[in-house]
Amino acid sequence: MGIAPEAQVETVAPHEARAPSSPKQVAKDSLIGKRIAKLDAPDKASGKTRYIHDMDLPGQLYGKILRSSRVHARIVRIDTSRARRLPGVHAVITAADVPYQRPLGVGKDHLPLKSDRVRSPRDEIAAVAADSPEIAAAALKLIEVEYEDLPPVFDAAAALEPGAPVLHEGKPDNIAMTFDYSHGDIARGEAESDVVIEDTFRLHYVTHCCMGVSGVIADFDASGSLTLYSQTQVPFLHKREFAEVLGIDPGRIRIIQPPIGGGFGSKLDIYPFEPIAIFLARATKRPVKLVYTREEEFAVSPTRQPVVLRLRSGAKKDGTLTFREVETLHDNGAYTSWGATTPFVIMQTISSLYRVPHCKYHTSAVYTNNPYAGSFRGYGNLQGTFAVESHMDKLAEALGMDPLEFRLQNAQEPGEVTGQGMHFKSCGFKDCLRTAAGRSDFQRKHREYRAAQAKSGRYKRGVGIASMLHVGGGAKIYPSDGCGTILKIDDFAHVTVMTGASEIGQGSETVIAQLVCEELGVPLDAVTVVNNDTDITPWDVGVHASRTTFIAGNSAIGAARKAREKVMAAAAKAIGYDAAALDLRQGMIVRAADGESIMPLAKLLRSLHFSDKAELVMTTHYYEPPSQHQDKGFKGDVSAAYAWASQVIEVEVDTETGIVRMRNVWGAHDVGRVLNRLGIEGQVEGGVVMGQGYALTEELIVERGVTRNPAFRDYKLVTAPEIPEMDITFIETMDGEGPQGAKGVGEAPAICIAAATANAIYNATGVRIYRLPFTPENVYRALREGGSKK
Amino acid sequence: MTADTYLAPKRLDEALEALRGGEATILAGGTDLMVQSQSGKTPIGPKLVNIRRIAGLAGVVRADGEIHIGALTTIAELLEHELVRTHLPSLAEACDHFASSQIRNAGTLGGNVCNASPAGDTLVPLLALGASVELAAKPDAAVTTRAMPLGEFIVGPGKTQRKPAELLTAIRIPVPAAGGVQRFFKFGTRPALDIAAISLGLVTVKEGGVLRHVRLALGAVAPVPMRGVRAESMLEGRRLDPALIEAAAAAARDEVRPISDVRASDWYRRELVRNMVKRMLTDVSQS
Amino acid sequence: MSAKVEIGFNLNGAQRTVEVPREMSTLDMLREVIGLTGTKYACGEGECGACTIIVDGRSVNACLMFAPDCDGRSVTTVEGVVDTPLGERLRDAFVQAGAVQCGFCTPGMMVQAKHLIDMHDGKLGREAIKRGIEGNLCRCTGYVKIVDAIAAAAQPKG
Structure with missing residues (x-):
């Protein structure tokens, strides 16, 4: 077959125009590891990007939700008649108006609209759709609700006591979920120990504070199919769940994800506001937009899981860890969302961050009338690492060992299969430890600051180290952990990648484009990534577990390689070369041996269309990582790869006020390989500061079930002047399964910060604090009391 | 019922005439009024009087x-x-x-x-x-x-x-006397964007090491910003030494009347008052 | 009923006349009445800076400014900022420095950065930049690259 005649009108793509005119040598132009600007950044920086808040549909109404004014009560009567009569109100709905609603969420214990009982002040009772948000808000005030108070319970331990108020029928003990895990023999481990310590750690409520508040637009077409403009991080799973909750065919639900103003795990579960917006749209036959206020966002969004964690650890004189025994109590709040399942991750840190021969873990998530916790970047690992790494320091001290040496002695190495069955194929843990410690001069500072503790003076300096293990190659939580890609190359050599993976600001869109460029030898501006419409994109389990680069990246590579094979075969045929002797570089088909350009890729592609066997280059690929499902005892390898990091933090403690200033963070991250240096630095810097907020400034204050500080005024995110100096090193272990060797990084940087800070405060002051956050008052009090011992 | 009005007078006398009948809410920068009116804490009256256009009221x-x-x-x-x-x-x-x-x-x-x-x-x-x-x-x-x-x-x-x-x-x-001493301290973990858990202001004149005209003001430790009169009287006419500093700091701690809220407990506010008055006075003694 | 006030002001270089309720915020006016959505709502209380605009040469929180107070004044939003040479430089710097992740705080940061650079004569150190954006919250980036971007844009090219 010869080259078919060109189209009558020759159109040249911009990138094609820049391609060198043949014949010429074309160099390989890899983008991997470079500083690549995010593809969506120019629009975002110009104010052009349209988030849900910025979208309006014709005929749209505005939804608002009425929530309980009681903490725990029976609903005796709801009267919506006055609200219905308010001009501009199109619908007022209560549970009675929605006969088909089903419980939603991880525990399937949560009705979108509560029918007979409220269990928290977050509880949704009624909703209004009106011509404006103001009218909707005014209508809420006209709804009368009569309650009969029930006895509340605000403490997870108290909720376990006999006679405690029961939150859910069928759960007489208030236990929402339990996890049990063990390997080895704790009794033996304890018998072998020369040192045993036990402490209780208390982790607080924090919340995501996405800058874009929660919102949704629900729109039914005339045939009853639903289009949902949603911020969800898991569109395909939610399609199915929405169908269940609504009682409609999942095939009639289309989820479109406009750009979102931050995710961080907050949008991994279905929360009532989305089904409620859908109910309102169904009731009014109009599009309904429902957007939170910031106060609502604080008062009703899921939180990070608060935990009370009792940890017993032992070690031998020679510095070998012997055992760990853990019991945790999770305040589950009124309903079960992902927070209840964080033990799944906590136990991995307990069992496998260091080599521990004997391990036992038990946890209960217990219903109370408090807020419920969702998933939040790091997913339990901040909590678990805080306890484990505090204990690593305490054990080292009890043994008279240097904290770094003690950690190195027990750190995991490549090839290890842990007691839990996690297989560490690539593992840069020891490199991380040595790098972070070396760059910070950790050992010298640690000795000197400890020696200076006794000296008088207002300010004390300290350094602390902590490390973390997290999934870096997806996580087998659902039946599949896969992601699909559809790739097409048009006749101007423009590549469209349709991926199931969602972009939530983290930069996956750009990384996926880079990986495709690497395979197809096209410039970055020749790639468009489509990633936000369930009617177009293939299946994926969502953006969570630091999985997107790894899973969606591998999936995109798979599709690109198939496309490349097609292109090369066609090129070989057209040119009369062996396909193996050809390469694709900068939009050109070149001779592999010397880069001699042969023809523009676009020209070849056009010729395919106009040949007698017209063909489009279009491929699909589904990638499922080579990990396994854990057994019922949680044994097994949940991820295709694992990420490691060590961080050293230097603090200055003002002993007269309790203010802890985070001066420096030295981080070393085993990321497999850096794909986009700009993007990965941004992930780490942002994660460090999020960890800083968790450690020092953020606390959602919940008193008797009510959030007392639902505003940025009193919920303190870290501001620019407070950030530490950061020194970040990437350890490239080139993971065999990773896309170009990369592993996940999204959650890792936030995980060790609180733990390293605790160790640094101890190094500065000699006082160990077991409770977060290290706000000035908490630290000051601890210094006065000489540490909150046990 | 008369319609709500919005006025933006350009002259002081016009503004004062607008205020005369009462029922007016005064708008200047708006930074507090917007938040307070939207939360319902300060409902806007029938007349919203924007005073920003009044000539001669700035500078x-x-x-x-x-x-x-x-x-x-x-x-x-x-x-x-x-x-x-x-x-x-x-x-x-x-x-x-x-x-x-x-x-x-x-x-x-x-x-x-x-x-x-x-x-x-x-x-x-x-x-x-x-x-x-x-x-x-x-x-x-x-x-x-x-x-x-x-x-x-x-x-x-x-x-x-x-x-x-x-x-x-x-x-x-x-106009404070030349050579006078002024200090301000606001407690917080940030340079700004923070509501003070406590704040302190000290204005005094140091004459040959002796403090005169001592005025110590304390914020966020009582329903209104208050003067630390007991601490002031201990300091007035005295030379700063460690014992006096300690005593004045303790007096300030004891005379404030803080509450506990989401920002700080009353105990912590008192501790801060003592520690920061002490630090401020120590700083003055060394200057 | 809330009175409507007719106001005229300069918006991004062009004269506009609109009618607004007297209690409406400038943020709501820009977004809901005029349809310029680059200015973001994220707290409504002046605590986050996502709605930063420039009024008569000074940055303010649009959420705290009564819309009628725009009368006779000159208002610049992010859409207007990126139309200026400094705004273009800032946008390119934000893009190239990696200062944008979810992007929701970015328009406010861009406007505040313009104000900051306008108020300084070339000498804008990192600490001054951090203080300058203390009223702008970002949950994604940890601020490092935002400071990088503003520092880069503050250096006039050539």
Whole structure:
């Protein structure tokens, strides 16, 4: 077959125009590891990007939700008649108006609209759709609700006591979920120990504070199919769940994800506001937009899981860890969302961050009338690492060992299969430890600051180290952990990648484009990534577990390689070369041996269309990582790869006020390989500061079930002047399964910060604090009391 | 029922006439009013009177031994003003810690005073500096004015002696003696964008090592910004030494009346008052 | 009923006349009445800076400014900022420095950065930049690259 005649009108793509005119040598132009600007950044920086808040549909109404004014009560009567009569109100709905609603969420214990009982002040009772948000808000005030108070319970331990108020029928003990895990023999481990310590750690409520508040637009077409403009991080799973909750065919639900103003795990579960917006749209036959206020966002969004964690650890004189025994109590709040399942991750840190021969873990998530916790970047690992790494320091001290040496002695190495069955194929843990410690001069500072503790003076300096293990190659939580890609190359050599993976600001869109460029030898501006419409994109389990680069990246590579094979075969045929002797570089088909350009890729592609066997280059690929499902005892390898990091933090403690200033963070991250240096630095810097907020400034204050500080005024995110100096090193272990060797990084940087800070405060002051956050008052009090011992 | 109105008078007498009938809500920078009106804490009256267009109500001048600050002067303008930086460094310091750049650009000194927050950032240095407020009204054909010390003007959280028909037109501060000492401290983990858990202002004159005209003001430790009169009287006419500093700091701790809220407990506020008064006095003793 | 106020002001270089309720915020006016959605709502209380605009040369929180107070003034939003040479430089710097992740705080940061650079004569150190954006919250980036971007844009090219 010869080259078919060109189209009558020759159109040249911009990138094609820049391609060198043949014949010429074309160099390989890899983008991997470079500083690549995010593809969506120019629009975002110009104010052009349209988030849900910025979208309006014709005929749209505005939804608002009425929530309980009681903490725990029976609903005796709801009267919506006055609200219905308010001009501009199109619908007022209560549970009675929605006969088909089903419980939603991880525990399937949560009705979108509560029918007979409220269990928290977050509880949704009624909703209004009106011509404006103001009218909707005014209508809420006209709804009368009569309650009969029930006895509340605000403490997870108290909720376990006999006679405690029961939150859910069928759960007489208030236990929402339990996890049990063990390997080895704790009794033996304890018998072998020369040192045993036990402490209780208390982790607080924090919340995501996405800058874009929660919102949704629900729109039914005339045939009853639903289009949902949603911020969800898991569109395909939610399609199915929405169908269940609504009682409609999942095939009639289309989820479109406009750009979102931050995710961080907050949008991994279905929360009532989305089904409620859908109910309102169904009731009014109009599009309904429902957007939170910031106060609502604080008062009703899921939180990070608060935990009370009792940890017993032992070690031998020679510095070998012997055992760990853990019991945790999770305040589950009124309903079960992902927070209840964080033990799944906590136990991995307990069992496998260091080599521990004997391990036992038990946890209960217990219903109370408090807020419920969702998933939040790091997913339990901040909590678990805080306890484990505090204990690593305490054990080292009890043994008279240097904290770094003690950690190195027990750190995991490549090839290890842990007691839990996690297989560490690539593992840069020891490199991380040595790098972070070396760059910070950790050992010298640690000795000197400890020696200076006794000296008088207002300010004390300290350094602390902590490390973390997290999934870096997806996580087998659902039946599949896969992601699909559809790739097409048009006749101007423009590549469209349709991926199931969602972009939530983290930069996956750009990384996926880079990986495709690497395979197809096209410039970055020749790639468009489509990633936000369930009617177009293939299946994926969502953006969570630091999985997107790894899973969606591998999936995109798979599709690109198939496309490349097609292109090369066609090129070989057209040119009369062996396909193996050809390469694709900068939009050109070149001779592999010397880069001699042969023809523009676009020209070849056009010729395919106009040949007698017209063909489009279009491929699909589904990638499922080579990990396994854990057994019922949680044994097994949940991820295709694992990420490691060590961080050293230097603090200055003002002993007269309790203010802890985070001066420096030295981080070393085993990321497999850096794909986009700009993007990965941004992930780490942002994660460090999020960890800083968790450690020092953020606390959602919940008193008797009510959030007392639902505003940025009193919920303190870290501001620019407070950030530490950061020194970040990437350890490239080139993971065999990773896309170009990369592993996940999204959650890792936030995980060790609180733990390293605790160790640094101890190094500065000699006082160990077991409770977060290290706000000035908490630290000051601890210094006065000489540490909150046990 | 009459329709709500919005007025933006350009002259003081027009504004005062608009206020005459009462029922008016005064708008200046809007930074407090917007939040308070939307939360329902300060409902906007039938008349919303925007005083920002009134000529001659902004600016800082020195006259008759006083520094005269127009009510509409923004916090940012104060921070940048040479007279303030030279003579009122403690006020400049407070302005530097005030909210954020955006709010300093919009918020006015008159607004911060009339908002009368126990934690109001400028109130503490103003109190220590012996500031008074100037109020104008137009009960009939003529504009009348009166003045009163700031300490008397503020009577409770969000409450002042301003009558509904009055407008706060200026803050007047006696020019501090040359060689005087001024200190300001605001507790927080951030330079700004923080509501003070406590704040302190100290204005005094050090004559041959002896403290004279001591004025210690404390914020966010009582329903109104308050003077630490017991600590002041212990310090007045005395030479600072470690024992006196300790005693005065303890006296200040004991005379404040803080509450516990989401920002701090009363115990912690008292501890901060003692520690920070001690530090401030130690700093003064060494200067 | 809330009175409507007719106001005229300069918006991004062009004269506009609109009618607004007297209690409406400038943020709501820009977004809901005029349809310029680059200015973001994220707290409504002046605590986050996502709605930063420039009024008569000074940055303010649009959420705290009563819309009628725009009368006779000159208002610049992010859409207007990126139309200026400094705004273009800032946008390119934000893009190239990696200062944008979810992007929701970015328009406010861009406007505040312009104000900051306008108020300084070339000498804008990192600490001054951090103080300058203390009223702008970002949950994604940890601010490092935002400071990088503003520092880069503050250096006039050539």
